[in-house]
Amino acid sequence: MNLKEYLSQKKKVIDLALQKYLPERKGLAADLIEAMRYSLFAGGKRLRPILCIASAEAVGGNMESVMPAACALEFIHTYSLIHDDLPVMDDDDLRRGMPTNHKVFGEAVALLAGDGLLTEAFRLMCSKDLLAHVPAESVVRVVEVVAEGAGCTGMVAGQVADIQAEGQQATKDMVDFIHEHKTAALITASVVSGAVLGGGNPRQIEALRTYGKGIGLAFQISDDLLDVEGDTNSMGKTVGSDERKGKATYPAVVGLERSKEIQNELVQRAVSAIEAFDQEADPLREIAYYIVRRRK
């Protein structure tokens, strides 16, 4: 299969759906919707929605029936970036080569745009668009899975640990906690959501959960590596900022070479977890390998 074509074709369909699912700007809250739209269309790779769709397809489901959930995951990812870039958090001016949300709309609207995207994600997951395709029981389960991955047992916990670790002497345990929560938890939730909505059986769902955890952690390690080895132009953000900020990263605690070895092991383990799946799971396999070689 041609992964590049697969990713670009999926991204197009997802972008159209995101346009459709974003509420219209109107009245006194027009700026809010504008701010939500700005970050939603600021050049994301759509990795989480693509994983949700690819996972659904791997268990025999189809893209249309999981699209609202896939878009909801991108809403959540986008909210997390907006809040993460705020001055009280990472204080970043640039994201994917564009000014960050608060640089354009101010801090108050940026904060609220994040809150709006997070809340809208859950509305979208429970909208008629998703219920038309899947039973309510599956929808409820997916909301729980996504909230666990995104909230104080998942991504938000990772953000807190990340902030608090800054400037401290990091250990591998700390970095594992941060990466597993901050990044891998929502990626895992994306894969599991797709599996549940696509009608996967319990064994398939567990295999895909293992896959998600593996590539989720591998993905954050490539972020760490790109911050050391990447170049500012292709990344669209200033590289080397992790070290300057004293961030807890894989390269900082185990070195560059060992980070790459661990990353390869994680990807191998992720691919092994889904070896019983047929060729419908090829996109998931290719995405796992792509995570190691990505350059932005």
Add this chain to the structure above:
Amino acid sequence: MNLKEYLSQKKKVIDLALQKYLPERKGLAADLIEAMRYSLFAGGKRLRPILCIASAEAVGGNMESVMPAACALEFIHTYSLIHDDLPVMDDDDLRRGMPTNHKVFGEAVALLAGDGLLTEAFRLMCSKDLLAHVPAESVVRVVEVVAEGAGCTGMVAGQVADIQAEGQQATKDMVDFIHEHKTAALITASVVSGAVLGGGNPRQIEALRTYGKGIGLAFQISDDLLDVEGDTNSMGKTVGSDERKGKATYPAVVGLERSKEIQNELVQRAVSAIEAFDQEADPLREIAYYIVRRRK
């Protein structure tokens, strides 16, 4: 009926449930849970959960079966206060007589505690505790209702309009938009959630929606009035801050006396909307009258 006793008895049961539903503090994210707990137990009246329960009871449902949703509404209300108090928003140091979240835990953790509470609210609504009592279809509907009331079509839209109106010459239309979104939307969602989960029929749910909108707006008007007429001690926050900040309020656009008249009309209309209900709806009626006479 004795409203004071009703409110205090319900508050006790809700406080116990909130304790139970808050995730345990552990690992590197212990501070996050601590910050969430701090604001959750900083002296709230539990109005939204009580309304959810009273509404469920008014249509023949029972408290136990809606408790997770009732607590989720308090999580959402608490998150909105934490974010609202942040320096980039209203910049308040004191809330209900206690230092605000960011004064105790710092701005980054406060921001994330808000994010955590909001996300956890949706997890809680989709947890087995609620599904044990109500069909998944009702749960999905309630998540949609609550997200609409809380997000960019509801409370968050009101917050944006509120911030942007500061220092401008306010009009009644602006104040109506702000109050209906910022406050009434989540109160309405609380009442409607209870009605749906309690098994209300469509006619009952619509009557309760009308009731919720009426008392929701009346409640925000009493907030406005207390900021003019209340005293700092009983309010637990500095009064007169609306005028200093140039906030768009009812007293500012229609004056004190007209504000009180409108508030009384709203409460009368709210009570009329549920006149067909039997005495199980008495707590809702009493709460409506209480909103006009409350002193904090």
